[in-house]
Amino acid sequence: MTRSSRLRRPPILLSAPEPVAVAFTGQRAAEKPMTLGQLNILEWFRNASGHPYVTIGAELAVCGDVGVADVVETIAVLLARHEGLRTRYRDGDPPTQQVLDSGVLTLGVCSTDGSGPDRSAIAQRLLRQLRAEPLDPAGLPLRIAVAENTGTVVAAAMDISHLAADFGAVEIIKQEFAQMLADRSARRAGLPRHQPLDQAELESSPAQRRQAEMALRYWREQLSRMPQCLYATPRTAPSGDSVCAGLSSVAGALAASAIAARTRTSRASIVLAAVGAVLAQRTGYRELVFPALAGNRFGPRLAGYVGTLAQGCLTVLPVAGHDFDALVRTAWTAVLESCRHSRYDAFHRVEMARRIEHDRGVRFNYEPLFNSVAAETGVPSRDSSPAAIEQARRSTSVSLRPMPAGSSQLRFDLCQADHVLRLDLWTGDTRRVSPDELRSLLLAVENLLVAAAAGDLSAEEIRAAVRLEPITRGPDWVLADSCWVEPAEVQRVLDEAFGPDVAKVFAQAGDRQLVAYLAESESVRTPEQAHARYMAALAGHPTAIAPRHYVMCAAMPADPADRSQWRVLRSGDGRSPGES
CATH class of the missing domain: 3.30.300 (GMP Synthetase; Chain A, domain 3)
Structure with a gap:
């Protein structure tokens, strides 16, 4: 048997989906203006119709002996519990959210012969089926499909509008779906929660409006000095593609764990500090001003909130002259400061930014340079001694995959920091940032984390650990x-x-x-x-x-x-x- 034939997966056999009605009933029907988070996504939609995150796809975990009826009952409870899932979003003047008190969602049920690959592969196939047609803007903001074999559901997938949920909300939906499938007694709507309608009313209060205005003043200050492109590099190829490089590093996770124990900061802040040090060394900037994303899930009322809260923020990270531990703490403070100014009217921000662009003669790209979706478990990694970290570096890998076309020069996405450091680096223009460049930047981040795991590093030691020279620009720049x-x-x-x-x-x-x-x-x-x-x-x-x-x-x-x-x-x- 050849190696290729051993690795070849059996085909996924799915029938065409059969529609199954999921009737739902909620506590109220109402229509109100959109929240700031929804307005932010609506403004983004108008300029990003082909973006991969216009909807968010997710696998819904299923295990044990559950049938389609269990899934129908669970979805009905989710729709009753979370008003954002039974809302129609209207782009009017003003844009509004219309919550339905009852209705029907169509669940797609496919049959599989059970001989195919694992659940995740089947779920991805279901997701592709769901996305074969665009989401109907006049209908409910989500669609769900399951695959069943001889009466047992073996996989499930969901595709949901970003107007209804951000990545934090999707995680809540996934957790509650799995919990209710596993425990029939949990299948009840429960006490009323903070809903998007309530959030819109809260944001209309004088105190919240003042906070949003303060956020716009902060944006005006930072946009007046932010570079048009932080990672400005010359063209090295006549044409290019959109590519993502993914770092998988056990050593990086062990190093981040050791640094977190020493500095008592989050691992996301540690990785951001390392990214900042690498970019500062390459670009020559002593201070980095760049777009990021804020989840905006502050306070207990938003802990279980299913709605879209995440908005862009501008982070200011002073890098020059800092030892590494000080840079980590500075990164943590910088993130907190930028998050204080991450709730605002996106349409007002766009108007203000256009004036600044006109006056400065620049065109900004607001795709985040750094975004963390890694869950902070706080669980310490196993042996993080220098010897263990060096041993773990043998398993480090960087893989490449194509990405949908994008306009970002660079985008770091921290996907996981516990046990394995998974850090993606995406460029929409390999004419200026080659795959080799992506790989070298990711490995430089790992180099710095590994070096800092043994103890604090001076500014000079940071430069030595990064092992990258400044970007070469011609004398006419x-x-x-x-x-x-x-x-x-x-x-x-x-x-x-x-x-x-x-x-x-x-x-x-x-x-x-x-x-x-x-x-x-x-x-x-x-x-x-x-x-x-x-x-x-x-x-x-x-x-x-x-x-x-x-x-x-x-x-x-x-x-x-x-x-x-x-x-x-x-x-x-x-x-x-x-x-x-």
Whole structure:
């Protein structure tokens, strides 16, 4: 028998789903404005229709001798217990959530012959079936399917709108589903809980509105200095893909456990500190300002809340000069501070950000640079001595897998920190960040964690442990407005926006950086018109920002590189009317 034939899995045989009605009855029906979390997702939907997380798919655990009737009863209780699961979401003015007091959900029931692979593989097949058609926006926000064999349910999967649940809520649904399947006595709605309708009412209070306004002020301050692209690298390939590299490291988990015992901080903060140190060494930034995600599950009333609460936040992580233990504590403080400002009206944030982008001449990407979905169990790892950690490094692996197209230059996702460190690193542009680069960054994080496990590291020892040199940028690159800028990329955007042989950028013109000289046309006669045209073309160019100054001229001269040949008509920054 060949190795390939030994590893070949038997095919998954599933019948077409048979619809089974799940009737549900809740305590109330009502319609109210959306919560801040729902508005955040709604705003994101409008720009991310093809994103893989528009809905969240999950395997629902089943075990023992349970039948379809048990699943139907369990789903009915979940729908009665959690109003967000029986809500219709309406994108109106204002957007609203309409809770139904009763209705019917259709459960898809497939048959399998029982000879296929494990439950998880069957659940993934069920999920693909569920996602064969888009979720009906006018219907309920979730769909569920099960596979049964001779009357016993062997696998289950759920696909749910991000408007109804975030990843924290999905975990609650999974836990309650498994509990009720295993224990019939748990199949009751129980006492009333904090629901999205209640959250919307709470957020409309004067105190909560002030908090949301304070969050927007914090965002304004950070967006006024955040780099357009933290990880600005030159192109190394003519074309690229979207790729994720996954680190699996027992040594990293053991090291994080040892550091957590010493610093009394979370493992997520420890990994964030290591990521921050690696990125600072590569990028040259002494302080990192970057998007992250906040779960916003603060306080007992939100512990079992099924709704979407997670929103983007901006984290400020000072890196330069810190010993590693101090950097870990700084990371913990930075996360807490950013989470204090992570509930806000996303539509107001977008309006504010667009004004800042216009004034600064940048295009931000709000995909999180770092996101932790790892559960903090607090369970110490087994032997985390230096010898055990070094021994464990032999099993470290980095695997690659394709990902849906994305616009992020880099995104770290901490999936697990206990027992095995699972850290994903995703890029949407392998032209600038190669798979080898992804691998080297992940291994640098492991190197630093392993080195710090034995004791605190000085700033110099951190640099030695990371083992990576700064990004190599050409001599023509400039640092302007906190952004590393490639003038050749600015020129590329000018050519896209105005056409070839129209404009020329100068990295330095007198005492000004990034000055664009361009020939006027019928449609572009002023710096303001030139700036608007350039900004419309800037997206997708992470190493370009808008010129700091526009010089409008009669025509392009024979030698565009000679500034003295341009016949100047008027000039300005394009942001402030009235300049000449």
